[in-house]
Amino acid sequence: MSQTVQITSPRQVEVIDEPTPDLSAGQVRIRTTYSGISAGTELTAYRGSNPYLNRTWDPHLRMFVEDSGGFGYPVAGLGYSEVGQVVEVAPDIAGDPGVPPVGTHVWGIWGHRGEAVLPAEKLRGCTVPPGLDPIAATFARVGAVALNAVLAADIHLGETVAVFGQGVLGLLATRLVRLSGGTVVAVDAVPGRLQKALEYGADTVLDARDGTAGQQIRKLTDGRGADVAIEISGSYRALHEAIRSVAVSGRVVAAGFYQGDGAGLRLGDEFHHNRVELICSQIGGVPPAVAGRWDQSRLNQTFLRLASDHRIDPAGLVTHVIPVQEAPAAYHMLDRNPYDALQVVLTFP
Template sequence: MPKELIAVAPRQPELREYEDPPLKPGQVRIKSLLSAEKHGTTLPIYRGTSPVSEKVYDSKLGLFFPKKEATRGWTAKFPMPLGNMTVGIITEVGEGVENLKVGDRVFGHLPIRETHTVDAQAVHPAPPGISDEALVCVDPAMVALMGVREGNVRLGDKVAVFGAGAIGLMAVQMAKLSGAVFVAVVEPVSIRRELALHYGADLAIDPTREDPGVCIRKATGDKGVDVAIETSGAYPALHQAIRATAYGGTIVPVSFYSGEAKGLHLGEEWHFNRQVMVSGARVESEPYRDHPRWNRKRVEEVVLELFRSGKLTVEGILKPVVPIEQAVEAYRLIDEHPEESIKLGVTY
């Protein structure tokens, strides 16, 4: 029987067997080739520390409520599927499906699972010339693109990226593509700093050994950067992003923050330096500020074109990559030893 990776409770991953359901009209069945996880969003939910672990988000009101007070909305529940994006091959097509056929390579927001039976509109045809590895990184690339655009990074700007996971590594490349003349990266994990430098970062700072705010200001003539993009989800990193940003500059937090804001001190530099903090890098939160010219479809199309043209690379981002039989151990690794990983990939 096919297997899927799930969490049965906080920090308890399991491989579970399942049976494929009957194929309904309008659906397709997919055999997975490669899947990847979205560390920054899913790991806090997996750990039980995310805002949606304790509360419910009411999308109609745009507010969080304690679970006992909520009557509707999004909240974390176990067992929960693990994984964010999957590339696969269509093996069956249901009645009424016209745009897809058996043998087509497709991708979509699908969990770590050997097969998928989904509505045809849940997946997209994989463009020729774009690798499976790039396609499972479409999600972080879209978030990075939103962050760079929300920060209004322009030719000649100086930029700092906090966190060099998949989103941060994409943001480094996109900031350079946007014309940034200087890009600094702040990241405690050495393999991520090295990859950021390989991708074109001008400076890589280990925040456990150096003061990022001081280092970045010294590297920019004591002024600070024009734009800071915070991708790590750590409150101390957001505080350092504020410290590293010039007077009147822009800070873009793209992360899904969890827990109390320890290490974030808004009474310090934030109070004095008249900066702008921009929310809006969540891809699902539509309409966008530049609607109707930009929407989720256009963001995805731009990302795919950047991959196709070779202007954006994912070389080295998928680490570790394991067969599904080793997915439980690999998931524990990315949770307990983040210094050994960047973005989990699973093969079948």
């Protein structure tokens, strides 16, 4: 049996025992070591606001449609930040140089479950780099999300970049912007996160609570405004302030997972009068301008190489390492007291 985290209904989580699947041809069995909780996407399922709970994504129309074909509760094994050890390889692929052998630490996406059986093809290129702390490898996908947003921002050397939201994704974006040659203004409402932003490369930090971040950024740039802003918190009010902060014809990258109606977002104001370019960054694809050179695999590998080279410290964002049995309390903390934690990682026996 394998322990699996299951969201049974809004704000209700339990840890259940699931049968471990048999190993078939072409497959690999992994025993999970660490699994990071996403305080963005996963909490939308936890809170019941995720659009997939009420509608169905039609891949041909590229639209959500009103029917009952979407996923519903219980939602078992949600999660996309896993690291584990290969414990079994199907005989037909044993010895294949592209298949990680037994004992290898790998990263990937198989959800919050103690054991998983995956096609070996999904693990090609997913070996944890030598010398890298396995817990840092749980950030492979999360880091790719942040890097994708930075690529979409199209930063040039010496430009001022405002990063709205300094949770895990925002802090990673702040560091990646700095590595890209940008000057970072980090914005958040939590003093502790602003302090962390300074550690991760922000040149200036602004408290979002007084609602004047856009004006302050203009003062910092002699009235011009930021060259580009990345909004990665998923707050409509933050997105509106990001739009207010950029220069005429400036770019705003909307990288958060926005929920519900856009309360606080007023597109007739600065967006309209300053002809602001608003684009979306979403991990399902890379920015069109770089699609001939970049893909999701390169995003993952680049981020892990930066971590291996000690140019970025994802493990430094882990504030809680919690046994999987305590998963209900972990989700409750992230939902009710989000300022008490950055990255929460579950461990499995």
